[in-house]
Structures are given as structure tokens and as C-alpha cells.
Amino acid sequence: MNPFRRAVTYVTSRPLRPKLFISHCLVALVTMAIFVLMTLFFNPEFSSFLRQGGSLAAVVPYVALAAVVSGVVATAASLFVSSRITRPVTRMLSATRLVSSGDYSERVPKQEDDELGELSQSFNQMAEALEAAEYQRSEFISDTSHELKTPITTLQGYLEGLLDGVIEPSDDTWGLMYVEAERMRRLVEDLRQLSRAESETLTLHLTDLDPEEVTDLAADGMRPLFTEKGVALESHHSEAHPNVRADRDRTLQVLANLLSNALRHTPKGGTVSVRLARRGQKVAFEVADSGSGVEAEDLPRLFDRFYRVEKSRSREGGGSGIGLAISRALVEAMGGRIRAESEGVGRGATFVFTLPISNNAKSSR
Incomplete structure (x- = not known):
């Protein structure tokens, strides 16, 4: 890897705040360099100054002052912009980690009406949808187990009674057991059909x-x-x-x-x-x-x-x-x-x- 690409890779792998600071400083330095070059080569008054024996050393303090001012402005701008960008991104990153761990109640406050604000709103909508889906999943498992518990308990009771000799085998007994088994079969079939219909895999004619x-x-x-x-x-x-x-x-x-x-x-x-x-x-x-x-x-x-x-x-x-x-x-x-x-x-x-x-x-x- 050549030195230039290595430097680019190093810079791009840094956190967002240093990258913003470096980018602002580079913009300021390039702007100042262009201004200096334009002054040296295209400014008639400066060219006349050099022909009359003027020295470049005379402008060095001004260039240095411009560099310092540019650096200060670039630093202030980068700190301001980075704080406005990195703060919601950091909050969103923290919220994402919580959501990924199963805490779907986490929300990100919407601070600005820009792209980051829209991103926060979209994240909150996603978290709400995940929270609702998790609640429905938990409720569905609870309700399904409750629906299956009654016929299973009834069948188990009759079977234990038959094994212990407490209940005599009869047509009524077998009929009741068949009704409970049919109830479970119907519930399972309904759930299977509902799953196919909701997943759009049900064949329609x-x-x-x-x-x-x-x-x-x-x-x-x-x-x-x-x-x-x-x-x-x-x-x-x-x-x-x-x-x-x-x-x-x-x-x-x-x-x-x-x-x-x-x-x-x-x-x-x-x-x-x-x-x-x-x-x-x-x-x-x-x-x-x-x-x-x-x-x-x-x-x-x-x-x-x-x-x-x-x-x-x-x-x-x-x-x-x-x-x-x-x-x-x-x-x-x-x-x-x-x-x-x-x-x-x-x-x-x-x-x-x-x-x-x-x-x-x-x-x-």
C-alpha cells in the first residue's frame, strides 16, 4: 500500500469528530494557499512591490496570522458541526445497542428538522414496531399455550383415570377424549392456515x-x-x-x-x-x-x-x-x-x- 493510500486509510478509520476537524483544517489551509498564490502571481500591486525590492519575509507574519485565524475558525467550526452531528449519532448508537439487546422501549429524541432528525424519527418508528411485534409475539405464545393447556389437561386427566382404573372405558369417555383431541387439531390447523395467509404462501384460486x-x-x-x-x-x-x-x-x-x-x-x-x-x-x-x-x-x-x-x-x-x-x-x-x-x-x-x-x-x- 502506497503512503498516500495508507494516510487516507488512517484518517478515514478515525472517529467522526477528528475527521471533521481535519477536513475543516484542510479546507482552511487550501483556501489560504490559493489566496497566497493568487496574490503572488496575479496581484499587480504585490508584483510591483517585489520589483521595487520588497521582500517576501515582510508578508510572512501576515500569512502566519492568517494561518492562525484560519486554524481557530476551522477548529471552532469543526467543534460546532461535529457536536451537532456526533451527539445524535452517539445517542442513536447507544439506543441501537439497547434495542439489539432486547430493550425495545428505548427512543432517540428528535432535536433538529434535518436528515438526522428524520433518521431519529425513523429509528423511533422502527423501535415502536419492534416493541409491538415483541408484545404480540409474547402474547401469542401465552395465548396459544393457554388454549392448548385446557384440552391437554383434560386428556391427561382421563388417561390417568383410565390407567388407574378410576374411570371405566366407555363410549362417552372416548367421545370426550376425541372432542378434546379434535379441539387441539382444529387450533393447530387454524394457526397453520393463519401463518400461511399472513406470509402470503396460501394458494388462492x-x-x-x-x-x-x-x-x-x-x-x-x-x-x-x-x-x-x-x-x-x-x-x-x-x-x-x-x-x-x-x-x-x-x-x-x-x-x-x-x-x-x-x-x-x-x-x-x-x-x-x-x-x-x-x-x-x-x-x-x-x-x-x-x-x-x-x-x-x-x-x-x-x-x-x-x-x-x-x-x-x-x-x-x-x-x-x-x-x-x-x-x-x-x-x-x-x-x-x-x-x-x-x-x-x-x-x-x-x-x-x-x-x-x-x-x-x-x-x-
Whole structure:
């Protein structure tokens, strides 16, 4: 390595503050050298001074004074600029180390409205996202273990009873054990499907679907359960709607999840309605119930995995707790959006999801 490259490597490997100081000093020295050279060669008055017997030694004190002043100014400028740059960078470096060690609560104060300020803001947004993801991960593990604990404990109790002879083998015993095993299988399958949908690895077969036909098919499949509980199930199609581009089985699954959720939270004598409406280039599927309702602060989190609304929509009836999360993942995978609406506790709720209209859309009637 030649001396020049070695010197460059040495300088660039130094901390930011010395590099800024050196760069300012170099700028000052180069500027002063250019000024001196321009004065020596292009200034007529100075050339006349030399021809009349003047000596360069006479200007040395002035050059030295200029060098000292330039050095002082360069030092002051480098200290000022480096402090404004290195202080937030140092804080960000410290915060980065804390975040990398697992402390996602660390934030960097935004001091300036420049690129460093934007960098601090971006870092804080990243830290907030990591903190939220870590919280959701911890909550997900806790909820999953809780969901699996109950059927595993039940199965273990029955097996110990059978081994000890306390419980006699019977069809009822085997049936109860099968129900608990099926509950675990269904939860694992739901989690697998949710993971595939959220990671966009779920295979979709998009076709042109008649929205009225799909809603009627989903309602007819759920109607016996509604009749058994004494809840009215209504399906309204007041006008023709264009075909949508979606996966038939997944659309039916979303409708079944929403209808099952509505049935679970609607008391006997209540009503659940399925409606269709056009929203621009999308068709909206609405499932409205007259059940327990949802408070406004709980609406945004209804589609989170295992989220419980203790006062209104706590999980009852054996649901896995991730049906709404799966519905959101499926709808978004098909290019739509899903949301929940409610006027409050005891005033029912409406779940609405949209699907894009087919490019070859024709009226379904």
C-alpha cells in the first residue's frame, strides 16, 4: 500500500469528530494557499512591490496570522458541526445497542428538522414496531399455550383415570377424549392456515364469483345452527351486483367465520342479517347482528389473534379465538379489506369485508 493510500486509510478509520476537524483544517489551509498564490502571481500591486525590492519575509507574519485565524475558525467550526452531528449519532448508537439487546422501549429524541432528525424519527418508528411485534409475539405464545393447556389437561386427566382404573372405558369417555383431541387439531390447523395467509404462501384460486350465490350458500350451510339456537338468519339481495374476483372456498370460509361469530354473540330471539352493497370498484359483504355489541376502543383489535373483549365479546362456545384473524388474512390476500362497526355494548355489531369487482363483471341477474 502506497503512503498516500495508507494516510487516507488512517484518517478515514478515525472517529467522526477528528475527521471533521481535519477536513475543516484542510479546507482552511487550501483556501489560504490559493489566496497566497493568487496574490503572488496575479496581484499587480504585490508584483510591483517585489520589483521595487520588497521582500517576501515582510508578508510572512501576515500569512502566519492568517494561518492562525484560519486554524481557530476551522477548529471552532469543526467543534460546532461535529457536536451537532456526533451527539445524535452517539445517542442513536447507544439506543441501537439497547434495542439489539432486547430493550425495545428505548427512543432517540428528535432535536433538529434535518436528515438526522428524520433518521431519529425513523429509528423511533422502527423501535415502536419492534416493541409491538415483541408484545404480540409474547402474547401469542401465552395465548396459544393457554388454549392448548385446557384440552391437554383434560386428556391427561382421563388417561390417568383410565390407567388407574378410576374411570371405566366407555363410549362417552372416548367421545370426550376425541372432542378434546379434535379441539387441539382444529387450533393447530387454524394457526397453520393463519401463518400461511399472513406470509402470503396460501394458494388462492381466483375466479369470477356471483356474490349473491356465495352469500346464499354460506347462509344455507349455517342455517341449521341458527334454527337450533333460535336466532333468525336473514339474507337481503335488493338489487343485482357484479361478479367479484375471489377464491370461492376462502370467501365461503370468511362468511362462515363471520356468521359463526355473530351466532355466538347473539342471544336467542335475536337476528343476524347478511347484505350486499356496491362500494365503487368493490362489493361489500355485510354480516350484522343484534347481539352484545362492541365498545369503540375494542373495534380495531377484534381481528387480532386471541384478542378478548371481556365486557361484550369474550370468547364462548368453543371457538379457537383466531377465526376473525384468519378472516382478515384471507380477505386481504384476495385484495379486499375487512372492518367491524358497532354503536356500543348491547347494540349489535356489523362486520364488513370488500372484494374487488371482476374485470369481466356482469350483473348476476
